[in-house]
Amino acid sequence: MLKINDINVYYGNIHALKGVSLNINPGEIVTLIGANGAGKSTLLKTISGLLKPKTGEILFEDEYVAGKVPQLIVKRGISHVPEGRRVFANMSVEENLELGAFLRKDKKGIREDFEKIYGLFPRLLERRKQLSGTLSGGEQQMLAMGRALMARPRLLLLDEPSMGLAPLLVKTIFRIIEEINQTGTTILLVEQNANMALSIANRAYVIETGKIVASGTAEELGQSDQIRKAYLGGH
Amino acid sequence: MFPIPIFRDWEFIPISNGGSAFMEQLIQQLVNGISLGSIYALIALGYTMVYGIVKLINFAHGDVFMVGAFIGFYSITVFHLGFFPALLISMAACAIFGVLIERIAYKPLRNATRIAALITAIGVSLFIEYGTIYIRGAQPEAYPNGIVPLKSIEILGVKISGQSLLILAVSIFLMILLQFIVHKTKIGKAMRAVSHDQDAAKLMGINVNNTISATFAIGSALAGAAGVVFGMYYTKIEPLMGIIPGLKAFVAAVLGGIGILPGAMAGGLLLGVIEALVSAAGFSLWRDGVAFVVLILILIFRPAGLFGKNVREKV
Numbered sequence: 001m002l003k004i005n006d007i008n009v010y011y012g013n014i015h016a017l018k019g020v021s022l023n024i025n026p027g028e029i030v031t032l033i034g035a036n037g038a039g040k041s042t043l044l045k046t047i048s049g050l051l052k053p054k055t056g057e058i059l060f061e062d063e064y065v066a067g068k069v070p071q072l073i074v075k076r077g078i079s080h081v082p083e084g085r086r087v088f089a090n091m092s093v094e095e096n097l098e099l100g101a102f103l104r105k106d107k108k109g110i111r112e113d114f115e116k117i118y119g120l121f122p123r124l125l126e127r128r129k130q131l132s133g134t135l136s137g138g139e140q141q142m143l144a145m146g147r148a149l150m151a152r153p154r155l156l157l158l159d160e161p162s163m164g165l166a167p168l169l170v171k172t173i174f175r176i177i178e179e180i181n182q183t184g185t186t187i188l189l190v191e192q193n194a195n196m197a198l199s200i201a202n203r204a205y206v207i208e209t210g211k212i213v214a215s216g217t218a219e220e221l222g223q224s225d226q227i228r229k230a231y232l233g234g235h
Numbered sequence: 236m237f238p239i240p241i242f243r244d245w246e247f248i249p250i251s252n253g254g255s256a257f258m259e260q261l262i263q264q265l266v267n268g269i270s271l272g273s274i275y276a277l278i279a280l281g282y283t284m285v286y287g288i289v290k291l292i293n294f295a296h297g298d299v300f301m302v303g304a305f306i307g308f309y310s311i312t313v314f315h316l317g318f319f320p321a322l323l324i325s326m327a328a329c330a331i332f333g334v335l336i337e338r339i340a341y342k343p344l345r346n347a348t349r350i351a352a353l354i355t356a357i358g359v360s361l362f363i364e365y366g367t368i369y370i371r372g373a374q375p376e377a378y379p380n381g382i383v384p385l386k387s388i389e390i391l392g393v394k395i396s397g398q399s400l401l402i403l404a405v406s407i408f409l410m411i412l413l414q415f416i417v418h419k420t421k422i423g424k425a426m427r428a429v430s431h432d433q434d435a436a437k438l439m440g441i442n443v444n445n446t447i448s449a450t451f452a453i454g455s456a457l458a459g460a461a462g463v464v465f466g467m468y469y470t471k472i473e474p475l476m477g478i479i480p481g482l483k484a485f486v487a488a489v490l491g492g493i494g495i496l497p498g499a500m501a502g503g504l505l506l507g508v509i510e511a512l513v514s515a516a517g518f519s520l521w522r523d524g525v526a527f528v529v530l531i532l533i534l535i536f537r538p539a540g541l542f543g544k545n546v547r548e549k550v
């Protein structure tokens with residue numbers, strides 16, 4: 001579904017992604033784990049078109065999308081839930097969700113998706129008219145995910161959805177991620193919380209200072225001594 | 236070089252004398268202040284919208300107001316159009332003009348330092364002012380009298396000109412329209428999203444460039460409307476007429492809280508009324524200075540502006 005071949009991404013002189021390749025099959029949950037500053041967010045931003053790779057290709061459903069503007073990529077079916085939620089704090093929950101469907105014209109489908117998302121996140125329904133800046137961190141994460149789903153993506157990019165959330169909420173969020181996946185949305189999940197991520201993923205990649213250093217099924221990586229030491233607290 | 240006209244006489248219509256009481260004068264001045272203030276407010280809205288979305292103080296905005304006044308003038312005198320058609324044409328032309336300014340002068344600098352953009356804005360302002368003088372000369376023009384034959388009405392024994400009321404009506408209508416656009420339409424929501432977080436807006440599929448252009452278009456159209464209304468009310472227009480009202484509208488935008496739409500409206504009206512009261516108190520020579528005293532005070536005591544704390548409505 002998504003094929004990334006040998007991309008190099010720079011911030012000025014900083015070489016942030018060094019020949020990264022990665023593959024996602026339809027229906028999978030793939031997780032990308034790595035320490036702070038490894039280049040995880042950079043990879044997601046490159047996929048969604050916020051950054052352009054200097055070299056290398058990205059194919060989504062056999063179409064070249066590297067270097068395309070985000071607008072086109074959203075249209076093709078990739079939605080990105082950015083790190084830190086980035087909800088529009090000056091707008092209501094409902095308006096945020098509406099903006100998620102910005103490129104869609106099918107009014108009926110949009111209405112249905114509102115129902116679906118309120119079903120998935122009942123908290124959002126309760127706070128429909130509330131300014132999103134006044135929501136708790138967990139609610140903002142739900143809103144950011146709901147907003148991305150309003151575009152009806154086939155591939156959902158999630159950047160550290162568990163960041164800053166209490167353990168119980170992290171569980172809820174991860175359960176919802178699985179639910180979203182079961183309804184047919186493929187997921188690329190970026191996490192520092194490797195334990196949780198590996199527990200729901202089919203496959204995983206490990207990134208270190210801009211390079212993919214390991215990949216395999218979630219089970220394989222969960223058992224690898226090296227990975228356990230570096231990312232799973234060494235137990 | 237070019238003569239810099241000093242025009243003081245347009246700002247306040249001389250108070251009718253005839254032994255009118257102090258209260259009458261006061262009310263008359265308040266009406267004048269509200270009329271002038273609503274013009275400031277229309278201009279200030281453009282400043283604040285553009286600042287909200289690209290963090291640029293568009294110093295050429297006052298000159299768009301001037302261009303709007305001239306387009307209205309030529310529509311009326313050369314093409315014999317009425318007030319409302321002239322107003323619409325001026326708004327449309329200014330919208331296009333604003334977009335051109337943005338695309339040509341500001342867009343290439345979007346990632347440049349703020350000071351570079353600011354200096355460019357000043358350059359654009361001078362370019363429009365002296366470009367206008369180059370094209371049509373520096374001589375002033377006078378809007379014809381009685382474009383809109385309105386009778387004045389009497390409230391509490393004070394004669395209020397129909398034109399003041401028309402200015403107020405046009406301004407209020409445009410401000411309500413703007414609120415509607417910003418809150419209820421797709422482009423308005425896109426504008427708010429982009430002003431809050433450009434990257435997040437891009438991830439929604441919003442075209443940030445088009446949204447910024449739309450913001451310039453709307454802000455410039457409001458300035459164009461202000462120009463026509465101004466010409467009709469104060470009669471005299473000339474190529475440097477945008478400087479002082481432009482600066483004052485900027486003060487109004489800061490007074491209300493830059494980036495905040497209701498702030499710009501309130502700031503404009505408040506500034507107009509403050510100026511009028513200063514005049515009424517007999518210090519009409521201080522009128523222009525007052526705006527800048529207000530600016531200094533607000534920057535010292537409430538830099539976020541009057542609406543800057545609780546309301547966070549940016550565009």
Ligand SMILES: Nc1ncnc2c1ncn2[C@@H]1O[C@H](COP(=O)(O)OP(=O)(O)O)[C@@H](O)[C@H]1O
Nearest residue numbers: 011014016034035036037038039040041042043
């Ligand atoms: N806007 C930026 N400008 C310059 N360097 C950046 C920028 N964003 C990220 N970087 C650098 O790129 C590297 C990867 O960052 P990032 O992708 O955010 O890491 P992660 O998401 O894995 O924590 C880091 O070294 C970071 O300092």
Ligand SMILES: [Mg+2]
Nearest residue numbers: 040041042083
């Ligand atoms: Mg990151």
